[in-house]
Amino acid sequence: MPELPEVETIVRELRPRVVGRSLYEVRLSHDDVLRGVTRRRLLRGLEGAEVRSLGRRAKHAVFDLGDRRLVVQPGMTGSLVVHDGPLSPDQKRYAVLSARLDDGRRLVYRDVRRLGTLLLLDQRGWQAYDRSIGPEPLDPAFTAERLGAILAGSRQAVKKVLMDQRRLAGVGNIYANEALFAAGIDPSRAANRVGADAANRLHSEMRRILEAAIASNGTTFRDYRTGTGDRGNFQLELFVYGREGERCKVCGTRLVGTHLIDARITVLCHRCQS
Numbered sequence: 565m566p567e568l569p570e571v572e573t574i575v576r577e578l579r580p581r582v583v584g585r586s587l588y589e590v591r592l593s594h595d596d597v598l599r600g601v602t603r604r605r606l607l608r609g610l611e612g613a614e615v616r617s618l619g620r621r622a623k624h625a626v627f628d629l630g631d632r633r634l635v636v637q638p639g640m641t642g643s644l645v646v647h648d649g650p651l652s653p654d655q656k657r658y659a660v661l662s663a664r665l666d667d668g669r670r671l672v673y674r675d676v677r678r679l680g681t682l683l684l685l686d687q688r689g690w691q692a693y694d695r696s697i698g699p700e701p702l703d704p705a706f707t708a709e710r711l712g713a714i715l716a717g718s719r720q721a722v723k724k725v726l727m728d729q730r731r732l733a734g735v736g737n738i739y740a741n742e743a744l745f746a747a748g749i750d751p752s753r754a755a756n757r758v759g760a761d762a763a764n765r766l767h768s769e770m771r772r773i774l775e776a777a778i779a780s781n782g783t784t785f786r787d788y789r790t791g792t793g794d795r796g797n798f799q800l801e802l803f804v805y806g807r808e809g810e811r812c813k814v815c816g817t818r819l820v821g822t823h824l825i826d827a828r829i830t831v832l833c834h835r836c837q838s
């Protein structure tokens with residue numbers, strides 16, 4: 565699933581092309597991506613609406629439409645793209661949500677397996693949703709002390725806590741694996757036993773990695789595409805994620821993969837992480 569850097573990349577690329585534009589001829593191919601909104605209410609809410617701003621919260625792209633917000637969480641096979649001309653048959657095939665912009669371009673949410681979700685929230689709904697998500701790790705106000713307090717509040721594995729969106733926004737499996745490796749922390753360690761020094765390292769390494777991933781337009785393993793339809797490049801800079809069985813780039817030890825921490829693959833170096 566696209567994480568913070570991938571969604572941030574999409575939002576930054578799309579922003580100049582959609583802000584100030586109005587949406588027309590809104591179409592939805594399938595209802596199964598909708599959460600808490602009916603097809604009728606979604607289409608009625610979007611038709612003619614002007615995009616006031618486009619931002620990101622956690623792993624969601626958030627279109628501010630004035631009195632409501634369209635929240636798009638791209639799934640593993642999802643992408644948001646603005647097309648200059650009419651859609652090709654292939655582009656049409658997996659277009660879940662599409663709208664003509666008033667400059668003639670087309671905004672398309674494409675999702676091959678429809679694993680993403682769409683929400684349309686009024687102001688109160690948005691505020692409640694926003695409050696249910698943890699702090700943004702790249703927010704200047706997100707200090708090492710704040711991360712330390714989050715970790716101190718849980719006995720769960722530190723990796724699970726990093727990925728829990730109610731505690732921290734935007735970090736998923738790729739960047740949790742990478743940040744824990746860079747900070748030299750065993751992902752299975754209880755969060756409340758990480759300690760202040762390691763929490764400080766984790767804070768700075770996590771922010772450094774998220775920034776670097778944004779600079780590389782995110783990580784593309786399979787389907788993720790940026791807002792201009794290109795692949796990201798951060799997969800070339802990964803140290804552990806996707807490298808199970810390969811040699812650690814730091815110490816040469818063979819990297820180990822495990823599913824024992826959560827349902828996802830965790831890859832670690834037993835020598836570099838303790």
Ligand SMILES: [Zn+2]
Pocket residue numbers: 812813814815816817833834835836837
């Ligand atoms: Zn190592």
